[in-house]
Amino acid sequence: MTQIPSAAPPGLVLTGACVSLAGKAVLHDLTLHLQEQRIGIIGRNGSGKSTLLRLLAGLIAPSTGRVQVEGVDPFRARREMLSHLGILFQNPDHQILFPTVEEELRFGLEQMGLPKAEAQAQVMALLARHGRSHWQGVSTATLSQGQRHWLCLQAVLLMQPRSILLDEPFAGLDLPTQARLTRALAALPQRLITITHDPGSLAGCDRVIWLEHGRVAADGPPEAVLPRFEAEMQRLGGLDADADLAG
Amino acid sequence: MERNLTHIALFAALIAVLGLVPRVDLAAGVPITAQSLGIMLCGTVLGAKRGALAVLLFLLLVALGLPLLSGGRGGLGVFVGPSAGFLVGFPIAAFVAGWIMERTTLPPFWAAASGGVIGGIGVLYVFGISGMAIVLDKTLSEAALLGLGFLPGDVIKAALAGLVTQAIARARPGALLARA
Amino acid sequence: MLTLTSPVETPLHRLRAGGKLGALALFTFALFWTHSALVLGLGLILVAGLYLGAGGLRFARHGLQMLRPLWPFVAVVALWHLWLEDLAMGAVVVLRMVTAVAAANLVTMTTRLSDMITVLEGLARPLAPVLPPRRLALAIALVIRFIPVLSGRAEQLAQAWRARSGRPPRWRLFGPVALAALDDAETVAEALRARGGAG
Numbered sequence: 001m002t003q004i005p006s007a008a009p010p011g012l013v014l015t016g017a018c019v020s021l022a023g024k025a026v027l028h029d030l031t032l033h034l035q036e037q038r039i040g041i042i043g044r045n046g047s048g049k050s051t052l053l054r055l056l057a058g059l060i061a062p063s064t065g066r067v068q069v070e071g072v073d074p075f076r077a078r079r080e081m082l083s084h085l086g087i088l089f090q091n092p093d094h095q096i097l098f099p100t101v102e103e104e105l106r107f108g109l110e111q112m113g114l115p116k117a118e119a120q121a122q123v124m125a126l127l128a129r130h131g132r133s134h135w136q137g138v139s140t141a142t143l144s145q146g147q148r149h150w151l152c153l154q155a156v157l158l159m160q161p162r163s164i165l166l167d168e169p170f171a172g173l174d175l176p177t178q179a180r181l182t183r184a185l186a187a188l189p190q191r192l193i194t195i196t197h198d199p200g201s202l203a204g205c206d207r208v209i210w211l212e213h214g215r216v217a218a219d220g221p222p223e224a225v226l227p228r229f230e231a232e233m234q235r236l237g238g239l240d241a242d243a244d245l246a247g
Numbered sequence: 248m249e250r251n252l253t254h255i256a257l258f259a260a261l262i263a264v265l266g267l268v269p270r271v272d273l274a275a276g277v278p279i280t281a282q283s284l285g286i287m288l289c290g291t292v293l294g295a296k297r298g299a300l301a302v303l304l305f306l307l308l309v310a311l312g313l314p315l316l317s318g319g320r321g322g323l324g325v326f327v328g329p330s331a332g333f334l335v336g337f338p339i340a341a342f343v344a345g346w347i348m349e350r351t352t353l354p355p356f357w358a359a360a361s362g363g364v365i366g367g368i369g370v371l372y373v374f375g376i377s378g379m380a381i382v383l384d385k386t387l388s389e390a391a392l393l394g395l396g397f398l399p400g401d402v403i404k405a406a407l408a409g410l411v412t413q414a415i416a417r418a419r420p421g422a423l424l425a426r427a
Numbered sequence: 428m429l430t431l432t433s434p435v436e437t438p439l440h441r442l443r444a445g446g447k448l449g450a451l452a453l454f455t456f457a458l459f460w461t462h463s464a465l466v467l468g469l470g471l472i473l474v475a476g477l478y479l480g481a482g483g484l485r486f487a488r489h490g491l492q493m494l495r496p497l498w499p500f501v502a503v504v505a506l507w508h509l510w511l512e513d514l515a516m517g518a519v520v521v522l523r524m525v526t527a528v529a530a531a532n533l534v535t536m537t538t539r540l541s542d543m544i545t546v547l548e549g550l551a552r553p554l555a556p557v558l559p560p561r562r563l564a565l566a567i568a569l570v571i572r573f574i575p576v577l578s579g580r581a582e583q584l585a586q587a588w589r590a591r592s593g594r595p596p597r598w599r600l601f602g603p604v605a606l607a608a609l610d611d612a613e614t615v616a617e618a619l620r621a622r623g624g625a626g
Contacts, residue, residue, distance in 0.1 A: 328524065383504055
């Protein structure tokens with residue numbers, strides 16, 4: 001286990017974080033402390049939720065303010081972050097980097113400093129545990145959409161992060177695949193932060209944060225936040241105002 | 248760092264994919280493939296250094312035994328065959344095309360098209376024709392005669408390189424690393 | 428990924444890749460050094476014997492197929508020297524070209540991609556300060572991974588085009604495919620960063 005400095009609060013902490021992309025403010029002065037086990041971040045397209053995911057993950061740095069994950073700046077300490085934070089991207093094709101299943105799974109472990117042989121042994125053990133040993137040399141391009149999602153999730157889990165960020169985890173999946181993924185996620189001991197526009201997938205969360213125009217519109221238990229969110233989405237859907245261009 | 252690496256790798260893949268595009272026969276039955284367009288684009292889009300590295304990476308995979316050259320060719324044999332000179336010239340052609348894109352202030356179409364002509368035809372043919380002269384044991388002018396058959400297709404590709412680069416400059420100005 | 432390694436398992440597959448490449452380099456050097464049609468002819472017989480002896484008829488036929496791009500050049504050289512009435516010189520050129528390419532293809536056909544990459548990593552070791560071997564291996568893997576992704580993207584774009592047009596897209600596809608490559612480069616860079624970077 002990684003030592004957590006005692007002074008740092010556990011979890012993910014944003015302090016007055018702002019993000020501007022191409023000169024346009026996308027996130028305004030966010031201050032949040034995320035430490036619950038199941039957190040949902042909900043918002044419309046363009047609400048800034050994907051930017052928030054990238055900020056939390058350390059893929060971008062805040063323009064002003066501070067981000068800390070288990071007391072560490074995720075943008076600076078990428079390697080260190082691997083044991084704190086995993087990210088599951090929406091489109092597996094954007095996440096899978098390698099031509100074969102074993103290389104894909106092994107990569108994260110090697111990134112964490114494991115020797116190749118040991119990483120390989122862990123990968124083989126994982127595949128065997130899931131009855132998929134025959135997947136070892138299989139080309140990632142030939143896997144189905146659901147299988148690719150499974151592979152991405154396992155690649156993240158092998159690194160045993162404390163928290164996992166999920167970007168629209170159910171987008172584009174058929175119902176059986178959704179059900180399987182929901183079950184797999186529910187069983188995880190990790191803290192899960194799900195970013196989505198779909199209130200239906202957040203019902204079981206401990207806490208839901210509604211993001212609107214880069215600010216927190218509501219923050220609380222799902223039964224308090226989600227009905228208000230849905231009512232507002234219904235209202236917006238009734239309007240005929242889709243002609244505005246962003247930026 | 249990551250962005251450089253992924254751009255180089257993705258454009259090496261792009262050269263391969265453009266080689267898979269079914270060839271279009273010009274009037275005289277001279278086949279043109281889009282592969283040399285890929286070489287030009289590496290330079291005009293990624294710039295001289297990254298473009299040349301992308302082409303080198305592509306050639307490395309060909310040498311390792313992947314059939315990525317147009318018509319499914321590949322392996323070590325192509326590096327000793329009559330077209331070997333063109334392969335040697337590929338990265339240099341991309342570098343020169345990229346250099347012209349970076350160092351001139353011409354509008355994207357003209358900069359990329361002239362990069363395509365000077366790098367993708369001028370420089371490339373010097374290497375390609377020298378290679379044919381060596382392997383086929385001919386004089387340079389005799390070998391040049393053989394290479395001329397490809398000229399009409401390559402002129403079209405230089406123009407296409409100009410159009411594609413211009414389209415990228417318009418759609419995604421920040422993505423045109425050669426001018427970033 | 429499809430490679431040119433032959434599925435017909437030959438004894439040559441079991442030889443060390445480094446040894447095969449070294450022998451190939453020497454053999455090729457000798458081919459370009461000699462000007463005797465007799466020596467070159469013997470070289471060709473040797474290579475043909477290796478194809479037939481190691482892999483049999485099916486393997487040799489596959490090897491012959493890989494020489495197909497050479498035939499136009501062979502025809503041109505043959506006609507040229509026929510016209511010059513200098514057949515001996517023509518024979519030297521053709522024999523050398525065919526033998527060199529056939530020998531190189533033989534190494535490619537009998538060496539697995541992973542073995543080639545191992546040799547490459549060895550050869551690239553002196554470059555390590557500028558080009559860490561891990562980064563080179565990562566670059567190679569990324570290309571192999573993204574060729575099918577990118578060609579799938581090209582196919583999708585072609586279908587989207589055909590859905591709204593009676594004519595095939597031809598060159599008009601090149602721009603969108605190049606843009607797709609640029610976009611993928613950005614998302615893959617992000618995915619790479621998410622897993623600790625390219626080191």
